[in-house]
């Protein structure tokens with residue numbers, strides 16, 4: 437059985453731009469080996485926004501050396517980037533952006549959500565790339581809710597949306613550089629599910645909503661972060677009142693992690709080069 441190593445409560449929050457009230461459940465400034473290949477988990481909201489005229493969010497900024505994964509539960513986000521990609525995603529949709537060799541993008545609430553206001557709730561993950569993949573061309577996978585396979589769990593326990601990683605014969609939606617699972621698990625009230633991730637993977641579990649108990653022992657509340665041991669594959673999750681959980685698991689990337697703001701590389705020299713390249717305009721610009 438896979439057991440829990442530690443459960444951490446969410447820290448205090450901060451704002452990313454004026455659109456994203458986040459709590460960083462972990463970041464590359466912590467114990468990166470324990471969470472690799474994941475680098476960061478920003479738990480945004482839930483937060484109620486009043487109707488407004490101008491979209492809130494964060495304007496043009498760079499990324500290099502990793503991927504950002506935005507998972508929307510409530511609200512809408514409109515993205516545009518220096519490769520010309522862009523679009524609006526809403527509840528159930530996921531944007532998987534490869535910053536790779538360098539990208540500039542902006543992230544705002546959609547025009548429609550801004551005008552009507554309402555509850556905003558999402559997660560943004562940063563996923564590391566191996567040194568050999570950090571020079572990959574920037575790319576963008578728009579994974580709409582209808583494109584994400586849903587697997588029904590036995591005994592009416594709930595469902596799993598396979599954002600990345602397979603479950604049985606069902607393939608996850610995202611193309612990833614290294615093996616990983618990003619599962620959006622909904623537990624029905626009273627539901628108990630047996631889930632499994634390879635023992636060699638790092639495995640993390642975060643309730644986005646509701647509470648769930650792992651192996652009948654550890655109860656996780658909203659925005660808690662559970663980090664598992666590497667002592668087995670299977671574990672159980674139970675929820676009395678129902679819950680929505682993000683299960684993250686992946687093969688660790690055993691390389692140095694050197695991060696500075698929106699850049700995550702392997703060495704300080706590569707960070708200095710990234711800053712130089714960005715300041716020289718080599719990451720491109722967002723077209724109007």
Ligand code: MN
Pocket residue numbers: 497499504541543
């Ligand atoms: Mn960004």
